[in-house]
Amino acid sequence: xxxxxxxxxxxxxxxxxxxxxxxxxxxxxxxxxxxxxxxxxxxxxxxxxxxxxxxxxxxxxxxxxxxxxxxxxxxxxxxxxxxxxxxxxxxxxxxxxxxxxxxxxxxxxxxxxxxxxxxxxxxxxxxxxxxxxxxxxxxxxxxxxxxxxxxxxxxxxxxxxxxxxxxxxxxxxxxxxxxxxxxxxxxxxxxxxxxxxxxxxxxxxxxxxxxxxxxxxxxxxxxxxxxxxxxxxxxxxxxxxxxxxxxxxxxxxxxxxxxxxxxxxxxxxxxxxxxxxxxxxxxxxxxxxxxxxxxxxxxxxxxxxxxxxxxxxxxxxxxxxxxxxxxxxxxxxxxxxxxxxxxxxxxxxxxxxxxxxxxxxxxxxxxxxxxxxxxxxxxxxxxxxxxxxxxxxxxxxxxxxx
Numbered sequence: 001x002x003x004x005x006x007x008x009x010x011x012x013x014x015x016x017x018x019x020x021x022x023x024x025x026x027x028x029x030x031x032x033x034x035x036x037x038x039x040x041x042x043x044x045x046x047x048x049x050x051x052x053x054x055x056x057x058x059x060x061x062x063x064x065x066x067x068x069x070x071x072x073x074x075x076x077x078x079x080x081x082x083x084x085x086x087x088x089x090x091x092x093x094x095x096x097x098x099x100x101x102x103x104x105x106x107x108x109x110x111x112x113x114x115x116x117x118x119x120x121x122x123x124x125x126x127x128x129x130x131x132x133x134x135x136x137x138x139x140x141x142x143x144x145x146x147x148x149x150x151x152x153x154x155x156x157x158x159x160x161x162x163x164x165x166x167x168x169x170x171x172x173x174x175x176x177x178x179x180x181x182x183x184x185x186x187x188x189x190x191x192x193x194x195x196x197x198x199x200x201x202x203x204x205x206x207x208x209x210x211x212x213x214x215x216x217x218x219x220x221x222x223x224x225x226x227x228x229x230x231x232x233x234x235x236x237x238x239x240x241x242x243x244x245x246x247x248x249x250x251x252x253x254x255x256x257x258x259x260x261x262x263x264x265x266x267x268x269x270x271x272x273x274x275x276x277x278x279x280x281x282x283x284x285x286x287x288x289x290x291x292x293x294x295x296x297x298x299x300x301x302x303x304x305x306x307x308x309x310x311x312x313x314x315x316x317x318x319x320x321x322x323x324x325x326x327x328x329x330x331x332x333x334x335x336x337x338x339x340x341x342x343x344x345x346x347x348x349x350x351x352x353x354x355x356x357x358x359x360x361x362x363x364x365x366x367x368x369x370x371x372x373x374x375x376x377x378x379x380x381x382x383x384x385x386x387x388x389x390x391x392x393x394x395x396x397x398x399x400x401x402x
Contacts, residue, residue, distance in 0.1 A: 003036045004348045010336050011063045011301075012039035013099075015073025016046055018309035021316060022326045022387060023073045026333060029391050030398065034352060035337070040067065044095055046076045050088050057095045061102035064301055068343060071336035072099070072303040073329065093139070096303070100134035104186055105295035106193035107132040108264075109276040109305050111283035112290060112327060114364045116379040120282040126262030128279050131197065131205075132272025133190045134293055136182035139269055146175045154179065180217070184224065189296045191225045194266045195233045197294070198242060205244045207266040208252035221268065222246055276305055285372045287325035292335055302335035304328035312387075323371035324387040327360050330394070359398035368393045 014023060031037055042060035049056055064070035076082060077094040100107070110129040113119075146152065152168040168177060191207075198205040207225050209218040229237075229244050237244055247255070249271060256265065267275055280289035286306040293301040305328060312322040334353040341349030364373060367382045370390050374382040385393055 003034060004346070004352055005036050006038040006340065006349065007344050007346065008069075008340060009038040009040045009067055010340055011060060011067050011070035012041045013044045013060050013070060013072040013075075014041065015044055015075040016308040017074075017076065017313035018316060018322065018324050018387075019074040019304065019306075019329060020045060020308075021313070022324060022329050022391075025388055025391050026326060026330055029388075029395050030330065030356060031333065033395075034398075034402075035349070039071075044073070044075050046078065046082070046086050046088070046092075049075075049092060049095065050086060053089065054092050054095075054098070057098045058102065061099040064099070064103060064299055065297070068299055069336050069340045070299075070301040071332050072096075072301060073332075074304050074306060074308045076308055097139035099301065100293060101136075101140060103134070103293060103295040103297075103299055103301065104189055105134050105293045105299065105301075106190050106197075107134050107272065107276075107291060107293050108197060109272075109280070109289050109291045111280050112288045112331060112361070113283060114288075114361050116365055116367075116377045117284040117288070117373055118378060119284075121257060123258065123260050124283070125260040127283075128256065128259075128261045129197075129201075129203065129264045130272050130276040130279060131190075131194045131264050131266040132276060133187070133267070133269045135186040135190075135269065137180050137269040138178070140181060142179045144177050146171050146177055149173060152177050182217070182220075184220070187221055187224045188228060190266075191228045192232075193294055193296065194225075194264065195229065195237075195244070198244070198264050199233075199236060199240055201264070202240060202242060204242050204263040205266060206252060206255075206263060207244070207246050208249040208271070209268055210249055212248060218268070225266075280305060284376060285325055285327075287328045287370075287372065289328055290331050290335060291328070300336070300339045302332040302339070304332050316387075322387045323384060323390070325370040325372050326387065326391055327364075330360055330391075331357060355401045356394075356398055359394050359401055362401075363390070363394050363397045366397075 040063050042056055075095045078091050083091050108129055108131050110127045149172050151170050154166040156164045194205055209221050211219040211222045280286050289305040291303050291305040309324055312324045315322050334357050338350050338353035367379050368385055369382055371384050374384045
């Protein structure tokens with residue numbers, strides 16, 4: 001077959017460790033033989049981020065603004081051990097956090113469901129989509145180690161020089177302190193993204209936080225959601241036959257476990273990070289979840305929702321065989337290609353993305369899968385494939401579909 005032509009590049013953000021290895025396998029086996037792939041490439045591997053003082057991360061986010069669609073590999077967010085391992089100049093912030101702050105969007109994550117991989121929660125019949133706020137909170141926090149007794153305060157200095165001080169804690173000995181922030185404008189964008197996505201997908205929307213404890217920070221989220229819903233969306237939700245409600249996050253967790261799914265659960269940044277991993281793991285694997293950042297300006301950044309699979313990477317470096325699930329990374333590419341095709345009017349590109357996703361699902365449902373899924377499938381006698389052989393099996397299925 002002739003390779004599918006693209007007219008506008010994708011922004012390609014390469015990553016780290018085992019997912020970087022899978023990234024190349026996917027391009028070589030599943031994309032380049034079929035597509036005249038056009039990308040503007042950015043290496044977000046930790047080595048290159050360190051070489052550029054993390055400027056490459058900022059550049060990649062600005063490129064996403066320019067071209068409208070990006071696809072991102074999983075990346076390392078360094079801790080103290082990584083600083084030593086990679087001889088880093090700084091303990092760089094999460095690249096996802098940096099990109100999300102620049103694009104100011106909402107991350108929507110939903111599990112990829114296949115026959116033979118049943119959710120751990122028996123009553124979950126439909127996918128649960130996690131809508132994760134993509135700005136602020138712990139990802140933009142300032143932190144300090146308190147070495148000895150002393151007083152910590154929050155200080156707000158207005159433009160006219162007046163100050164407001166709020167005591168944080170009177171330390172009697174060493175400790176730690178953290179300051180978080182958010183922006184009304186970003187919370188408003190988050191709310192509208194969630195309401196619009198609920199209308200587009202005809203799904204109920206839940207929003208949860210902890211306003212009973214955080215009576216100003218979390219309560220601001222609750223109030224903004226309520227105000228925007230009542231002014232702009234309540235009548236539209238009634239027409240669509242869907243509902244919106246707010247509840248405390250601990251109540252939401254209890255409700256989720258007893259639900260059948262099929263709704264959107266909007267969470268603050270860190271809450272969404274944790275809950276999306278819970279939902280994806282309960283549905284089979286962290287590597288079985290789609291993830292897309294959608295900005296108010298209509299910019300889309302597709303990624304895998306999981307980490308860099310460090311343990312498998314070091315096995316790979318040692319020459320040992322790995323069986324790493326690449327489905328979420330493949331679906332990051334298909335999501336980006338489909339959106340690029342939709343925006344550019346390329347029906348062949350959209351069809352290819354659809355068929356590649358079907359090839360992944362059909363391959364698994366035929367009994368060929370990676371070890372993480374073989375351990376939990378109810379299919380009889382599954383064939384466990386290594387990392388590359390699974391991708392090759394998907395290619396064989398794709399060729400049949402094409």
